[in-house]
Amino acid sequence: MEHIIEKQREIPIIARPDVLVAGGGPAGIGAAIAAARSGVKTMLIERYGFPGGNLTTAMVNPFFTFHDENGNQVIRGIAEEFVDRMKQGGASLGHVADLTFDNASMTPFDAERAKIILIEMLEEAGVELLFHTWIVDANVANGVVGSVIIENKSGRQAICPKYIVDCTGDADVAAFSGVPFAKGKDEDGSMQPATLYFRVGGADVEQLRNWMKKNRNILKDSPSDEQIDKQKAIAFLGMNQMVQEAKDSGMLHSEVAPRILMYELPIPGVFCVNTTRIQNIDGTKTADITRAEVALRKQVLEVHAFLQKYIGGFESSYILDSGIQVGIRETRRIAGDYVLTEQEVLNSASFEDGIACGTFAIDIHPPHGKKQIFTGSGKSVYEIPYRCLIPKNLKNLLVAGRPISATHIAHGSIRVMATCTAMGQAAGVAVAMACHNKCGTREINIKQLRKELVEQGQYLLNENIGEMVDPDLILDSENSDGRQAEHYNPFRTKK
Ligand SMILES: Cc1cc2nc3c(=O)[nH]c(=O)nc-3n(C[C@H](O)[C@H](O)[C@H](O)COP(=O)(O)OP(=O)(O)OC[C@H]3O[C@@H](n4cnc5c(N)ncnc54)[C@H](O)[C@@H]3O)c2cc1C
Incomplete structure (x- = not known):
């Protein structure tokens, strides 16, 4: 391809936060609020003029899904605080039954008021906000991302954080830092289709x-x-x-x-x-x-x-x-220290380093052709290992949200907004711990991380956490084969 050489120039370093959260979608909100609440100087960069990511910019609705098929709430923490705030502000009815789509619960909300509630939550936590800013590059030395380059109305600038949580949905910072990644299906790289709400x-x-x-x-x-x-x-x-x-x-x-x-x-x-x-x-x-x-x-x-x-x-x-x-719906998936698989999603896998739960269906809109895979939600509750957030070869970067290290099929479940917010919260606490201990992201005490998340009200498996059951949400009908929706469940065992 034809090219030119960009001229070398000095650019100002405008901030040196402890933690930089890149992208203010569901994962970024969880990460920024959690890190700031843990007492580290936290900055959030977002390319649009408000937070929310797909939740606001793409108008994706409803929030999926907080409950298993028995009506037990398995995603709590900051995601639930956000829902509570929306309920108080009349921006959501909270969790309601979704009998039609086989989900144990759905949480519809008003995206316009959600924007303001999210800004308030970020401000209250003490997060420094920088909107209308793109992250366009990163510099790495000895496995450490030392700076990211940003572009905005004020020009080209640098930020030198101690730790970064990449919540861009596309793993932009990881990609700029040379982390290997995959896209789409193994056989042809095709990805789920795009939709304008x-x-x-x-x-x-x-x-x-x-x-x-x-x-x-x-x-x-x-x-x-x-x-x-x-x-x-x-x-x-x-x-x-x-x-x-x-x-x-x-x-x-x-x-x-x-x-x-x-x-x-x-x-x-x-x-x-x-x-x-x-x-x-x-x-x-x-x-x-x-x-x-x-x-x-x-x-x-x-x-x-x-x-x-x-x-x-x-x-x-x-x-x-x-x-x-x-x-x-889908772009990069990073190569991390562990790859979450569909078998683990479907078999309710738990992990010693599990840091967030997911319970949504594997939901893959057809990358090509017409067959949509949908396994039915709320049946399995599985954990996402911390290692899926750690990109290979880097010591101070975590990735949270849609692009974590998972197979294309497992990604079909972890990608929903409640799960992404829970992952973000865990990543925020983890980098804050690393910052306090002056260590790499792999060296933090995982037991301590899980303990801290539970103390913050998050739900994790094998921790004897009391159930929060909403009887109105219990699914009382067997999932159909989804024919009217043209869903297809390749994992379903015939009775
Ligand atoms: C059509 C569609 C329907 C869906 N339906 C549902 C549903 O019903 N329920 C549900 O829960 N989930 C649904 N999802 C999935 C869900 O919306 C996403 O997977 C989820 O929002 C991912 O969260 P995230 O924080 O990882 O990324 P995102 O929500 O994509 O947020 C990333 C943020 O980073 C910012 N950003 C990106 N790159 C840069 C950069 N270089 N510099 C600065 N900022 C950057 C973006 O502006 C954005 O704010 C749907 C998704 C789509 C597309």
């Missing part, structure tokens, strides 16, 4: 419930009247045949997801819609993201026209807004 206002919820009762057969699992009435917030999934017909007639683009999936939000008459879709996008390539933005913004109009035409209660609805960027 949008919100619809002006829906008539009572009319929708009546329409769902009359049209239950085209919805997943044909929900009963009782199930439809019982849903505190509606989770709507199905209409596969009608979506296919709309594609055949040219009303919907052929790449649109094969079903309508949308969630009622805690704002009267407002739903978020997760139905646009485009495959073959690499979220670390700007040309690909641009292609996704162009295609999916057009799909938003088509999908909304479909909702208006075919779903009762949506006739007078309107598009309220859409994510400020397309949602990227």
Whole structure:
């Protein structure tokens, strides 16, 4: 490829924090709050003007998933504090049953108010915030990332932290530091498709419930009247045949997801819609993201026209807004000291260095073709080992959130926002411990880390932690085979 040599120049070092958290998504929020609360000088850098990552910028909703199939809450800690704050501020109803999608719980929220609540939580913890800033490079010597280079309106600058938690979702800092990584499926590197969420206002919820009762057969699992009435917030999934017909007639683009999936939000008459879709996008390539933005913004109009035409209660609805960027489900996965596998996810593995639990389904939207893998949530509760957060060859960098060291299939479960927040919290506590002890991230006392997390209210396996069961969330029906949603569970054992 043609190239030029950039001119060498001096750039100012603008900060020397103990801990730099790169990226303010679910993982970054957990990491920054936890590190700052542990008494170390913590700085958070985020490329947008507010925190939240996919939770706010991509408008991903609902928060998944805090409970196992018995209604026991297995993700607590900072993620739960955030939900409590949202409940107090009227930004969320809290955890509600999601019978339609086989999840033990879902937690819909108002992303706009979530932004402010997150800023308040970060400020209260004492995190120094630097928004509108991209991390664009890193310098490594002797296994230590000594500085990161940033770009923003004030120009090009450097930050020299003692420790870094990479929560960019794409493992940008790790990649700039030369950490090896994988992308997508082993055989061809293909990754899950991108989706642009949008919100619809002006829906008539009572009319929708009546329409769902009359049209239950085209919805997943044909929900009963009782199930439809019982849903505190509606989770709507199905209409596969009608979506296919709309594609055949040219009303919907052929790449649109094969079903309508949308969630009622805690704002009267407002739903978020997760139905646009485009495959073959690499979220670390700007040309690909641009292609996704162009295609999916057009799909938003088509999908909304479909909702208006075919779903009762949506006739007078309107598009309220859409994510400020397309949602990227999958990019890099770092090579870490340990690789979490799908067998461990499905078999409820626990680890001596387990630092966060996950209980969401393995949920892989088709990288190509049509088969979506979905194993059903809340069945297994597994732990994520601390070693999955430690990139090979580096002593002062942890990676938390979506890009940890896991297989492509295990990634299909660990990627959800509650799990990422829990991982971030653990990473924040870990780097603070390393900072206090002046040691590398591998040298901290793991028992002490687990103890500290439990004292902070986090749930871990094998620690005799009391159950927090919400009886309203217990799944009382066997998961269906998901046919209406075109889900496929390759791991399901036939009875
Ligand atoms: C379409 C879609 C639907 C999904 N559905 C659900 C769902 O229903 N429920 C659920 O719980 N999860 C869902 N997920 C998964 C979930 O949203 C993500 O996996 C999760 O947000 C990952 O969290 P994270 O903190 O690792 O990364 P992110 O949320 O991606 O946050 C990364 C942050 O880092 C910032 N950043 C990135 N690079 C840089 C850089 N170089 N410099 C500075 N800042 C940077 C970004 O701006 C962002 O704020 C969905 C994801 C998608 C895309």
